[in-house]
Amino acid sequence: xxTLARQIAADFPILGKKVNGxxxxxxxxxxxxxxxxxxxxxxTHAHRELSANVHRGVHxxxxxxxxxxxxxxxxxxxxxxxxxSEEIVFTSGTTASINIVANxxxxxxxxxxxxxxxxxxxxxxxxxPWQMLCQVTGCVIKVAxxxxxxxxxxxxxxxxxxxxTRLVAVNYVSNALGTINPVKEIVVAAHxxxxxxxxxxxxxxxxxxxxxxxxxxxxxxxxAHKLFGPTGVGVLxxxxxxxxxxxxxxxxxxxxxxxxxxxxxxxxxxxKFEAGTPNIAGVIGLGRAIEYVTSLGFDxxxxxxxxxxxxxxxxxxxxxxxxxxxxxxxxxxxxxFVIDQVHPHDIGSILDSEGVAIRAGHHCTQPVMxxxxxxxxxxxxxxxxxxxxxxxxxxxxxxxxxxxML
Amino acid sequence: xxxxxxxxxxxxxxxxxxxRNFRLIPxxxxxxxxxxxxxxxxxTIYMKIGADDVITDASFQENGCAISKASASIMTxxxxxxxxxxxxxxxxxxxxxxxxxxxxxxxxxxxGKLCVFSGVWKYPERxxxxxxxxxxxxxxxxxxxxxxxx
Numbered sequence: 071x072x073t074l075a076r077q078i079a080a081d082f083p084i085l086g087k088k089v090n091g092x093x094x095x096x097x098x099x100x101x102x103x104x105x106x107x108x109x110x111x112x113x114t115h116a117h118r119e120l121s122a123n124v125h126r127g128v129h130x131x132x133x134x135x136x137x138x139x140x141x142x143x144x145x146x147x148x149x150x151x152x153x154x155s156e157e158i159v160f161t162s163g164t165t166a167s168i169n170i171v172a173n174x175x176x177x178x179x180x181x182x183x184x185x186x187x188x189x190x191x192x193x194x195x196x197x198x199p200w201q202m203l204c205q206v207t208g209c210v211i212k213v214a215x216x217x218x219x220x221x222x223x224x225x226x227x228x229x230x231x232x233x234x235t236r237l238v239a240v241n242y243v244s245n246a247l248g249t250i251n252p253v254k255e256i257v258v259a260a261h262x263x264x265x266x267x268x269x270x271x272x273x274x275x276x277x278x279x280x281x282x283x284x285x286x287x288x289x290x291x292x293x294a295h296k297l298f299g300p301t302g303v304g305v306l307x308x309x310x311x312x313x314x315x316x317x318x319x320x321x322x323x324x325x326x327x328x329x330x331x332x333x334x335x336x337x338x339x340x341x342k343f344e345a346g347t348p349n350i351a352g353v354i355g356l357g358r359a360i361e362y363v364t365s366l367g368f369d370x371x372x373x374x375x376x377x378x379x380x381x382x383x384x385x386x387x388x389x390x391x392x393x394x395x396x397x398x399x400x401x402x403x404x405x406x407f408v409i410d411q412v413h414p415h416d417i418g419s420i421l422d423s424e425g426v427a428i429r430a431g432h433h434c435t436q437p438v439m440x441x442x443x444x445x446x447x448x449x450x451x452x453x454x455x456x457x458x459x460x461x462x463x464x465x466x467x468x469x470x471x472x473x474x475m476l
Numbered sequence: 477x478x479x480x481x482x483x484x485x486x487x488x489x490x491x492x493x494x495x496r497n498f499r500l501i502p503x504x505x506x507x508x509x510x511x512x513x514x515x516x517x518x519x520t521i522y523m524k525i526g527a528d529d530v531i532t533d534a535s536f537q538e539n540g541c542a543i544s545k546a547s548a549s550i551m552t553x554x555x556x557x558x559x560x561x562x563x564x565x566x567x568x569x570x571x572x573x574x575x576x577x578x579x580x581x582x583x584x585x586x587x588g589k590l591c592v593f594s595g596v597w598k599y600p601e602r603x604x605x606x607x608x609x610x611x612x613x614x615x616x617x618x619x620x621x622x623x624x625x626x
Contacts, residue, residue: 411493412542413539413540413541413542413545414515414541415515415517415540415541415543415602415605416484416492416541416542416543419479419483419599419601419602420479420484423478423479430515431514431515431516432515432516436516439516445515445516445517445539445540446515446516474479474480474484474489475484475489475492475542
């Protein structure tokens with residue numbers, strides 16, 4: 071067994087679970103990552119020991135909750151290498167983060183005829199908010215195509231950029247294909263025509279180091295739950311000047327300096343974007359998840375996942391009728407595949423009966439499915455806790471699929 | 477749990493390999509889409525219904541999983557010769573079966589072919605696959621264009 075997976079196996083008690091009489095083989099981290107004990111305990115601790123509201127009370131518990139909450143913001147800042155912690159806005163997740171940008175920066179800045187460039191491999195959450203924005207403002211979406219490997223065609227992407235381009239919104243890593251996009255190069259090209267760049271880093275943060283100053287992106291969004299943290303909490307990073315100039319999205323408590331019936335003065339970023347009582351335990355859990363990942367180190371994580379990616383890709387390709395969807399030269403350990411004559415839903419059900427959990431479907435990327443002329447794929451995604459035995463169980467179960475269905 | 481006996485019975489696998497009534501009816505009097513947003517499956521159901529309310533032909537198109545394809549195959553076969561009211565009643569019976577609430581005997585489905593879906597309720601995430609074509613059929617009868625499993 072790989073060193074990393076052996077070292078951390080005890081941190082993930084759920085891996086001891088039996089599914090349909092088999093040991094659980096969890097290959098659905100791209101949908102949501104398993105939570106290690108330190109994260110589970112930090113969330114429990116937050117509810118048991120710090121159950122108070124933040125930025126409000128003068129009592130001891132509120133002070134402790136506020137300290138823990140604010141520490142998480144600094145943890146995220148360091149994790150992303152943001153210039154200042156006020157650039158970190160807590161949201162309910164990647165989807166909320168993108169919608170906030172569309173509804174604040176987008177609505178207040180974009181005009182009819184302005185262009186937004188997306189890649190063909192975006193998740194629906196990085197397509198639909200922009201379509202909704204187009205309906206309100208009259209701006210237009212342009213789509214940068216991908217090749218048969220599932221890589222962004224950079225020449226065609228660059229050819230779409232012009233003086234009307236106001237925003238480029240791309241994912242760092244494709245959740246359906248595993249492709250790693252050359253975000254730094256994308257940012258340079260976008261900035262050259264005066265466009266801003268939003269990076270959907272939901273699928274990237276658990277696999278790669280993400281440095282917003284190095285990337286020089288203007289907005290970046292991610293969710294805690296794909297980073298071994300709790301669901302329902304995420305981050306919007308934006309350069310401070312942008313946050314300062316953007317109007318707020320939700321109005322309410324905590325986002326104001328003063329309120330009268332005649333006029334409200336908004337609070338400064340990040341609080342301007344954090345109306346209402348936040349997901350306090352979730353934010354604390356996110357901070358703990360980041361500490362956990364950082365303690366493992368992205369070198370070790372990358373090495374481990376590369377090994378599993380190669381093994382799984384090689385083994386699956388060898389099975390008759392199996393075709394990999396997404397074979398980018400730069401990719402994370404996500405292996406999407408189809409089997410001739412077998413619908414991915416049926417693959418998913420039979421794999422489940424063997425204790426192997428994968429995702430079957432369109433992965434909220436219907437344009438990607440259309441690009442490859444398939445209704446759906448089966449997707450196995452590998453993470454820090456997966457082993458070579460998990461690959462072997464997957465391969466065995468895929469043989470079983472063919473035996474049952476064909 | 478044995479998926480081969482409960483879910484993927486031989487009959488279902490046979491209809492998956494060789495779906496029945498898998499064709500367009502160019503002069504259909506009724507048609508509708510059935511959409512499962514969860515997986516993106518999108519079936520079209522076609523029916524020809526005479527002035528006496530009797531279904532004289534039924535078919536489906538587009539591709540889906542084995543469960544939805546077999547269900548659409550058997551449904552379209554069973555519909556022929558039934559009145560609209562009988563078709564509505566079949567829908568209800570089938571829906572009850574996929575919820576695990578069937579009466580226990582299968583007299584209602586005529587030839588008994590639909591009984592192959594009697595184990596689907598044990599796989600709740602697949603119930604929508606089994607019932608997709610049926611929702612589309614009901615929409616078509618009601619004059620709607622699209623049905624959705626959600």
